[in-house]
Amino acid sequence: xxxxxxxxxxxxxxxxxxxxxxxxxxxxxxxxxxxxxxxxxxxxxxxxxxxxxxxxxxxxxxxxxxxxxxxxxxxxxxxxxxxxxxxxxxxxxxxxxxxxxxxxxxxxxxxxxxxxxxxxxxxx
Amino acid sequence: xxxxxxxxxxxxxxxxxxxxxxxxxxxxxxxxxxxxxxxxxxxxxxxxxxxxxxxxxxxxxxxxxxxxxxxxxxxxxxxxxxxxxxxxxxxxxxxxxxxxxxxxxxxxxxxxxxxxxxxxxxxxxxxxxxxxxxxxxxxxxxxxxxxxxxxxxxxxxxxx
Numbered sequence: 001x002x003x004x005x006x007x008x009x010x011x012x013x014x015x016x017x018x019x020x021x022x023x024x025x026x027x028x029x030x031x032x033x034x035x036x037x038x039x040x041x042x043x044x045x046x047x048x049x050x051x052x053x054x055x056x057x058x059x060x061x062x063x064x065x066x067x068x069x070x071x072x073x074x075x076x077x078x079x080x081x082x083x084x085x086x087x088x089x090x091x092x093x094x095x096x097x098x099x100x101x102x103x104x105x106x107x108x109x110x111x112x113x114x115x116x117x118x119x120x121x122x123x124x
Numbered sequence: 125x126x127x128x129x130x131x132x133x134x135x136x137x138x139x140x141x142x143x144x145x146x147x148x149x150x151x152x153x154x155x156x157x158x159x160x161x162x163x164x165x166x167x168x169x170x171x172x173x174x175x176x177x178x179x180x181x182x183x184x185x186x187x188x189x190x191x192x193x194x195x196x197x198x199x200x201x202x203x204x205x206x207x208x209x210x211x212x213x214x215x216x217x218x219x220x221x222x223x224x225x226x227x228x229x230x231x232x233x234x235x236x237x238x239x240x241x242x243x244x245x246x247x248x249x250x251x252x253x254x255x256x257x258x259x260x261x262x263x264x265x266x267x268x269x270x271x272x273x274x275x276x277x278x279x280x281x282x283x284x
Contacts, residue, residue, distance in 0.1 A: 007142075010138075084135060088135045091133045091135065092148075094171065094173070095170075097170035098150065099150065101160055102150060105160065105166070
């Protein structure tokens, strides 16, 4: 199991059941029983998933008397998704430039890149 | 702007293996997409984040070759280097990739150019690093300050 926080979040969200639980919790706090309802799984199985989410910092359990509702740490979740989305967008920007370049590039292999060497070495 | 298909960039962040996979399709045959990666002048035209220019020291894209370049902007000057482990024209580039400030955090990159017919190509770029920490740092490398700050904020949040 990876030790750093970010990977724990990645790992926690890699499971579809846990992603569904996070989606449910985005609507509001819920008890373990409530979380187990839509699934054909035992309370124990849900508790196990919750432990993973808790360990990743995605959810917390409040000490609200006997109910102990599960609370989504929305800020962690949003930062996470934003972070991936930003990375995706940066990659996309780069590829849009490649799209444009490909439109302008002539066909054929008039030029071979394999031995090209630029003369800018002095720069560094 | 030219009319063109909008292709989605797909990012996979593997939870079990420290890799990042990027998949993107292009309206150009593999030969061209490959050339845009292998030719240093063409590569410099699109590589790197926005508002950065790529200054190439050397770039010898063939099996056994190597490269070194810097991405320069007003407030960033970051060096990157690596070796071309295996290069097969219009098919495959396997290379190492390192940020000069973090030479031990080397990534192994595999770029596959897949011919989809109709003059289209699917590019699959997989970066594998040694640890999850390296992977996450690698993903954050070379990004705008805002992203790094966001990442640090996330670290702080998660460390609470």
